[in-house]
Amino acid sequence: MSDEKQNLPAVPAEHDNQVVLAEPIPDPGVEPHELRITDIDPKAADRVERQVATMFGLAGVLALGSCVAYFAIPRDSILEFGPLTGNANNLVIGLCLGLSLFLIGAGAIQWAKKLMVDTEVAEDRHDAHSTPQQKTEIMEAFQQGAAESGFGRRKLIRRSLIGAMGLLGLPAIVLLRDLGPLPGRKLYDTIWAKGIRVVNDVTLRPIKPSDLVVGQLVNAAPANLAPMQEESGVEYQNAKAKAAVIVVRIAPNEIRTPAGRENWGIDGILCYSKICTHVGCPISLYEQTTHHVLCPCHQSTFDLADGAKVIFGPAARPLPQLPLAVDAEGYLVAQSGFTEPVGPSFWERG
Template structure:
């Protein structure tokens, strides 16, 4: 025993006496008594069969609505197709496809949640943790649990509800199948053919992007870079984006002694002026960074580098082939013009190619 400052005895309190005062309540600090589970409150659908039937009918309606939305999605793909002549048609196509797919998935989700919340058995349980060995007893118990879950959920008993869910889920992938299947159409040109044909042709002038001003050879000084499109492109309405994506070109001028041209390509340049596709041969990003001192072109997406002095061969990065070169010359007025279209496909190399271009 110890004494306090007034000479009184001090003693250690027992565990049952150690309490903490919180207002008027005294709570033991050594632990608490398990209060158990709260009293079960039955749902309306547990006590009223008519309410349960109404909920069941509504869930069935949601599943059939999902099925109808899936059918609508497939129909919308053909009712509002993407018109190659009108890029604005993409808006209607995407909007109605998105609405149909969203509605079909959302109604399945809402229906499944309502099924579990209002119709499946509602009782509390405590499940002890145990090791997960796959013993025969464990497997037998798992079978019992699945059988019990089937009985309590009504999955095997509520046939119309179950079949509605199965039908809606089975129909859900159909829009995706239709969309992906339509990517292949024997009547459409192969990607390599589309990429091999651009607006460049013999005598087409090189004009500045985006203002469309023709470029004279005398305008291109050593070290300068011009972003170029074919003359007439800006006059297009529907095909402008598609054609521009294929036809954009970078125009540069180098000292002629720096060019290391192959014999059959020496006529493709004009007094050190060269033109190359701006579309990277890796994944199609715009190659727009030019290092004047090294004469390298850099793709900012994945850092592929091309050497302009040697027909834009790849010197670094994941690009699989050089940038396609546009053969150029000048017309009678001194303006730069194309000699022909590109002699090889532009764009990424991952497109399946059926031609052999030895250029």
């Protein structure tokens, strides 16, 4: 028996227990190619080209229309369709963008079906790794495909598509406005100011140096935060998020004070922003032996005994430090507000 027969699959016979070998299914091959009307009639090809260019052109107009609608239609205007109502601004922008994307897709399909070469090609499977010769053949096939697509030859389609795709990017730029106003100077300022007492963020009791022992860390807040709670919930939460601090007491001989901050602590008591400089997570996981505080979100680690500099993790800046003093009654107070923005780093921070 030949090797070819030995490799054929075995199937049971219909009327007895004998096993026979099945013949392989013959390869039907590639069906003969049929020419389209656009392959025969140049006028038909030009007509399809104009159709595709019209779709791309309308897509660009609709993309511009979405930008116009964003500014021209009032945000509070309402459209009513019987029992259905909707925001006119959002509806028109959505329709314009949706139709623009649809027309680009429809034009691309019409272009591929009617104008691009549609000859079927079959090739044998080969190893995933390409030889230099195969790479050359791939590049030649790519260049041939680019030529057969007509992208370089059909200028009307090329220009209209490039225009539509370019204009489609404008709504994305315009809609960036809805991400909200830029922070401006808001991240530079907190409600900390000269003379503001440091209070426990739970009991709201003012803190004296004698209340802290070496190795202790306390979550704290400014004393002027509590009155804001009754005035405005939003303003209160924003102020609290930026003003939250941690107060730690370290043996003075273990502190490496950065230049210019010699008088920012009180007998080893230091105060830092509680907001991680990576993405703004609150931190307070403290290891008193090493004086390291860890952010639970992405494991940024800061050395509180060395100006809260970053010793591990993705954070790029030390925790901002709040300069401390003691008032006439012996309570911890701020010498001033923070001298740098609190929270995560951003491009305007410098």
